[in-house]
Amino acid sequence: MRKKIVAGNWKMNNDLDETELFLAELKKQVFPEKVVIMIAPPFTSLNHAFKSLRDHNVELAAQNMHQNNEGAFTGEISAKMLKSVGAKTVILGHSERRALFNEDSPILAAKVNTALENEMTVIFCIGEELEDRKKGSHFDLIKKQLSEGLFHVSDGAWENIIIAYEPVWAIGTGETASPEQAQEMHKFIRKIIAENYSKAIADNVSILYGGSVKPDNAAEIFGQNDVDGGLIGGASLKVDSFMKIVNSF
Numbered sequence: 199m200r201k202k203i204v205a206g207n208w209k210m211n212n213d214l215d216e217t218e219l220f221l222a223e224l225k226k227q228v229f230p231e232k233v234v235i236m237i238a239p240p241f242t243s244l245n246h247a248f249k250s251l252r253d254h255n256v257e258l259a260a261q262n263m264h265q266n267n268e269g270a271f272t273g274e275i276s277a278k279m280l281k282s283v284g285a286k287t288v289i290l291g292h293s294e295r296r297a298l299f300n301e302d303s304p305i306l307a308a309k310v311n312t313a314l315e316n317e318m319t320v321i322f323c324i325g326e327e328l329e330d331r332k333k334g335s336h337f338d339l340i341k342k343q344l345s346e347g348l349f350h351v352s353d354g355a356w357e358n359i360i361i362a363y364e365p366v367w368a369i370g371t372g373e374t375a376s377p378e379q380a381q382e383m384h385k386f387i388r389k390i391i392a393e394n395y396s397k398a399i400a401d402n403v404s405i406l407y408g409g410s411v412k413p414d415n416a417a418e419i420f421g422q423n424d425v426d427g428g429l430i431g432g433a434s435l436k437v438d439s440f441m442k443i444v445n446s447f
């Protein structure tokens with residue numbers, strides 16, 4: 199079911215004390231009913247956040263997970279571990295994971311499968327580099343990322359998939375895609391989902407925009423027909439700016 203979603207991706211920010219301060223402030227807020235609010239703290243804060251938010255309408259997401267269910271993978275975290283600490287959703291394929299940790303499409307496809315097998319929801323991130331956009335190959339690139347990483351899943355799996363379109367050149371740079379650029383790409387993404395699956399599936403999937411979303415540009419971006427919300431990095435680290443974005447629909 200297509201939903202309005204604002205998800206905060208904290209990346210490698212906020213230790214346990216800082217998480218506690220954030221949560222104490224967050225819990226004082228009034229949440230709009232029509233918006234699904236998610237936060238993705240680091241692994242070390244997930245369980246604390248889960249317990250703290252138990253009676254509040256905020257969902258928890260993890261920022262990554264390993265594709266294997268268990269085994270000799272020093273330093274890694276499995277889907278089962280994430281679920282056991284309260285995270286039902288996982289962000290996969292973030293451009294930082296792709297670029298800095300060599301996560302390619304086969305790895306991401308395996309992670310998607312493992313997450314779905316463990317009945318988790320996946321926020322699958324895709325996005326082109328500035329070079330792709332300059333060359334005019336951004337649509338092809340997005341199609342390739344979706345085809346290789348996601349389009350092997352069954353029709354039924356789409357109930358548990360959220361897409362996040364995050365142009366790499368807009369992440370953490372202060373440079374946002376224009377609302378028109380975001381809408382154009384989101385519409386394209388919905389079109390290729392319809393071509394590969396069905397119009398019903400394409401109409402039902404939530405597609406988030408990410409990349410320098412701030413309180414002063416969120417309303418215009420979220421106002422686009424095919425934009426269902428945002429994956430927010432920097433501006434999700436303070437309750438004030440995060441809530442302004444949550445209230446931008």
Ligand code: PGA
Pocket residue numbers: 207364368369370371372408409410411429430431432433
């Ligand atoms: P940003 O990050 O909002 O700081 O640009 C978005 C993201 O990387 O998810």
